[in-house]
Structures are given as structure tokens and as C-alpha cells.
Amino acid sequence: MSGASAVAAPLKPAQEILRQRGQREVFCGLTGIVWLHRKIQDAFFLVVGSRTCAHLIQSAAGVMIFAEPRFATAIIDERDLAGLADMNDELDREVQKLLARRPDIRTLFLVGSCPSEVIKLDLSRAAERLSAQFMPNVQVLNYSGSGIETTFTQGEDACLATLVEQMPHAGDKESLLVVGALADIVEDQFRDLFNGMGIDTVEFLPARKARELPAVGNKTRYLLAQPFLTETAMALDKRGAVRLKAPFPLGEQGTTAWLQAAADEWKVPQKTFDAVTGPGRNRARKGLVEYQEQLEGKKIFFFPDSQLEIPLARFLATELGMTLTEVGTPYLHREHLAEELAALPDGVQLSEGQDVDLQIDRCWEAEPDVVVCGLGLANPFEAQGMTTKWSIELLFTPVHGYEQAADCAELFARPLRRRQALAF
Numbered sequence: 001m002s003g004a005s006a007v008a009a010p011l012k013p014a015q016e017i018l019r020q021r022g023q024r025e026v027f028c029g030l031t032g033i034v035w036l037h038r039k040i041q042d043a044f045f046l047v048v049g050s051r052t053c054a055h056l057i058q059s060a061a062g063v064m065i066f067a068e069p070r071f072a073t074a075i076i077d078e079r080d081l082a083g084l085a086d087m088n089d090e091l092d093r094e095v096q097k098l099l100a101r102r103p104d105i106r107t108l109f110l111v112g113s114c115p116s117e118v119i120k121l122d123l124s125r126a127a128e129r130l131s132a133q134f135m136p137n138v139q140v141l142n143y144s145g146s147g148i149e150t151t152f153t154q155g156e157d158a159c160l161a162t163l164v165e166q167m168p169h170a171g172d173k174e175s176l177l178v179v180g181a182l183a184d185i186v187e188d189q190f191r192d193l194f195n196g197m198g199i200d201t202v203e204f205l206p207a208r209k210a211r212e213l214p215a216v217g218n219k220t221r222y223l224l225a226q227p228f229l230t231e232t233a234m235a236l237d238k239r240g241a242v243r244l245k246a247p248f249p250l251g252e253q254g255t256t257a258w259l260q261a262a263a264d265e266w267k268v269p270q271k272t273f274d275a276v277t278g279p280g281r282n283r284a285r286k287g288l289v290e291y292q293e294q295l296e297g298k299k300i301f302f303f304p305d306s307q308l309e310i311p312l313a314r315f316l317a318t319e320l321g322m323t324l325t326e327v328g329t330p331y332l333h334r335e336h337l338a339e340e341l342a343a344l345p346d347g348v349q350l351s352e353g354q355d356v357d358l359q360i361d362r363c364w365e366a367e368p369d370v371v372v373c374g375l376g377l378a379n380p381f382e383a384q385g386m387t388t389k390w391s392i393e394l395l396f397t398p399v400h401g402y403e404q405a406a407d408c409a410e411l412f413a414r415p416l417r418r419r420q421a422l423a424f
Ligand code: SF4
Pocket: 028, 029, 030, 049, 050, 052, 053, 054, 056, 112, 113, 114, 115, 145, 146, 147, 148
């Protein structure tokens, strides 16, 4: 393993980015609980919030009939400052009751929200207090999933950044860390590929068990699997880890370049790399052929929502021949997205932030075949004859890696087929 990051992609001359501020149409960071509670099997997410938060979580995650849920909301009613001490007592009582009933919980996340009563409460102090009380059986951590100035994937970022602080020191141990919640099956596929290249110490954040966190140190090299992990990356950098520069593992080309970044760092011979990745690359390419036929030349418009927009746009344009009209993203991290920006076709209109009314006007003008947006916009658009894809589905569906490349394409082809079927 060498000391520096690998794969330097050439940057294009400054791309024009339209920046607008105004009304936004996004979900809040609490939404991340929906996929994080499935991924981290020994964790429980207790939202400290209002009835609105409870409603959001319940409707987004659905009702779990056969399993005990691993999320809930402690509803905080309106109170003045004098009621804060009671509020802390109440929270402690709720946590006590929960942990007595659920001995399987090893990590409890107190998840902050945006109602003013919750903001008054110091959740990090509460987490410290409760951790002192319940360790070693249960660690209590906290992060914010608040809807103020966030977009829904920031909930995962905040959660993982909190976990980084808990990671043990790695000392001199070299390791590759893959960062971002991935479906277990995708994680296993990536582990096999890295192991096949001779990279044996591969760990994942979040781990399937929150109490079995990987170690981190100066010899940790990490690959981001998701483009929305700014805080997490900063926390890892602070712990001495080094990010490997790469695009994101979406599509055959994105996955190959992402794997190559680690292979270069570990000085894996090109012959070995080709032999290990070849079968997956072939399967991915073959799987994409039928979608090239369906999607080539179709126009797509991205509203800013998941922060996955730029890597997806790159995949859809370069591997499936779609035409990008506008690619909106809530935040554009130039460094993390450098390789993605460089791979976008010339002249794509990028936008950061949102003034939703103006953007809706631009969308109608662009006459896209498919619009990627949040639920709040999708229904009215569909009612007016536009074909949409809910961006949140890209977080619920495994889309990373070779074996999922065709599934990712299918997410965009399906609404077009449905619209066609309705037209007859
Ligand atoms: S955190 Fe804020 S935006 Fe999210 S559901 Fe609760 S009240 Fe609504």
C-alpha cells in the first residue's frame, strides 16, 4: 500500500453551476432511519420529536408486523424552559422502559429533530448521561435528523459521523474501509472482489453490528460508497484516514473505477485486477444492453433531493445514452465529486440548491421524458402527465456494484414503460 491517494482524474474547466435559494421540496434526515435500522442490526433509533416526526417515520418505514420495530418516537410536547428538567427526566424514564423491554438493543441512537422544544434539549448530554448509566450493556449515542437546512441523506451522514468517534484506534494496521450503508448482499460482493485482488483487510461503515465497529488510523484508506458523506469523511480525516479519490460504484464503469482506486493503492497487478473484475464487468455490460435500447436518447431532469444525482446522471448518460437536461443537487461537494464531474458530458446544466417554483418552470421547458424528484413533486407531476422516478427509491434499492447495474437502470426504465402502457 502506498502513502498517497490514487487515481487522479482530470478536472474539466469550471462547469457552470446555477445556484438558487428559495423554497425547497425535500424530506428531512429522519428518513435515513428507514434504511439504517435495517443495516445496523443491534441498534435502536429513538427519535426525540413531535407527532409529525412520528408520523413521518411510521409512514416512511411502514408498520413492522412480524418483527419488533427498531425505531420509535419519544413525543415531546410544547413546554417552556422551566419544563426542561422534567423533559430530561421523562426521556430517561422512556429509555429505561425501552431498554428493560428490549434486552437485544446494544446501541441506542437518540435522534434529534427540528421542533423548537427538541432543540432546547441537549441530546448529547442526555446521551452521555444515559450511556454512563447503561454501559457496558448499551451504548447511547446521538445525532440530528432535523429538517432544518438538511436533505434526507444527511441523516445517514450525521449517524456515521457519530460512529466514527466511537471507532477504536487501528495503530499501524493497514485496512481498506468502505463508507456508506450498503445492502448486505452488495457488501459481500465487494468484499469478495477486494479479497480476490489480495486486499484482505476490508471493513465497512456502518458495520452490521454497531458495537463491532472497525478500527481507524493513519494506515486506513477509505472509499466513499455514497456521495453524501461530507461530515463522515471529515471525521475520518481527523482520525488520520485517507480518502481514495474515485467516482462512485454505480454502473459498470463507475464500479470499475472505484475498485481500481483501491487496487492502485494496494499495487494490485493489472492482470489480477482484470481477472477478478472481468466476469462482473461482462455481466453488468450484458445486463445493460436491453436498457440501452429503452433509455437511449431519452431526456432526464433531476430535482435536487438525494445527493446521488450527479453519479446517477453520469451513469445514465455515459452507459445508457440518456440526455441530461438539468442535474440538480442539494449540495455539490467539488472534491468528492471531482471524478464524477469530469465524466459528465460537456455542457450539462448543473444546479445546486433550489428555488422550487423556478425549477419547475425550467423542468416544463426542458420537456424531459422522465423527472427524478421527491415524493412531494412526483404526484402533482404525474397528475399533469409527466413521468417521474422517486429519488428516495435509490436509497431503498440496492443499486451499487456490477450485479446491481441493470437493477439501477430498471428503476429509470420502469416508469417510462408504465407511462407507455397507460397511453395505449
Ligand atoms: S424533524 Fe422536523 S421536518 Fe422532520 S418530521 Fe420532524 S418536524 Fe418534520
